[in-house]
Amino acid sequence: MLSLKEYIQKPSLVILSLITRLNFLFPDKLYLKLLYRLKLGRKLDLNNPKRFTEKLQWLKLYDRKPLYTKLVDKAEVKKYVTDIIGKEYVIPTLGVWNNPEDIDWDSLPNRFILKTTHGGGGTGVVICADKSQFDKEKAVETLRKSMKSNIYASLREWPYKNVPHRIIAEQLLDKDPLYDDVPDYKFYCFNGVPKVMLIATNRFTYHNFNYYDMEFKKLNITSSAGNNAAIEFSKPSHFEEMKCVSSKLSQGFSHMRVDLYYSNNRIFFGELTFYDSSGFDNLSSDRNDLEWGNWMELPKK
Secondary structure (H helix, E strand, O other), X not given: OOOHHHHHHOHHHHHHHHHHHOHHHOOHHHHHHHHHHHHHOOOOOOOOOOOHHHHHHHHHHHOOOHHHHHHHOOOOHHHHHHHHHOHHHOOOEEEEEOOHHHOOHHHOOOOEEEEEOOOOOOOOEEEEOOHXXXXXXXHHHHHHHHHOOOHHHHHOOHHHOOOOOOEEEEEOOOOEOOXXXXXXXXXXXXXXXXXXXXXXXXOOOOOEEEEEEOOOOEOOOOEOOEEOOOOOXXXXXXXXXXXXXXXXXXXXXXXXEEEEEEEOOEEXXXXXXXXXXXXXXXXXXXXXXXXXXXXXXXXXX
16 A cells, blocks of 8 residues: 555555546546556557557457456366366366355365455465464455455456456465475467566565566566566476467467466466556566567457
């Protein structure tokens, strides 16, 4: 949450906060135009979009298929992924419940992770590394708050509009001993072609993001959502397989970010993301925003 001083120094933040709180008053197009102007400081061109950030807003408005609702549902997407790349890439589901209070704790193993099926980012995630030390009441409270979140209302990400709000439990992957974390490998794909990979670490604390091309060369990109990690990453031994998996899962989509995990020498599917940073991160420069936008071929309205 921003401080009072930050709001005073940047009056636009006050307007942005007010608009997002009153998001139900605005139709989709006007709302996105206002957010784009306030967040990125320029007019949103929907008639002739060229930038990556502009095209993502265009996709929110004009590329809406029922399948997308299934693909952002953390429970339902697993059936889709299994059909395309096989169940060996899918983290086993331990249970699905409609409410946090319904969770069957006795059925869960000593280590597990709980997520809201409709959420984005880490706000609806609870990790249990040791059941004997786990605070169930705190977990229920966290999940109860996350159940109320609405990504469609706040960011107009249409695929989330009709996703059922549920809780899913999964096996907890082992951390990578080199990084004391489970690195999240996010592949930015354009029409089925992976072009850039982001390695996300410390996702629930510092939010570190490092970008690489498909030759595993580090790119000079800084996300507005997190700083580069100080450590140097080694190329995963299954890097080529990761690229292949990402390509298969993103076929037929103008743009798709495919998130994968790498644990115990195995690749696991994480999630599919249509709008990276909801289309409000210019990747630290106009050059990157335009270059990525040039990679994206928009479908017909």
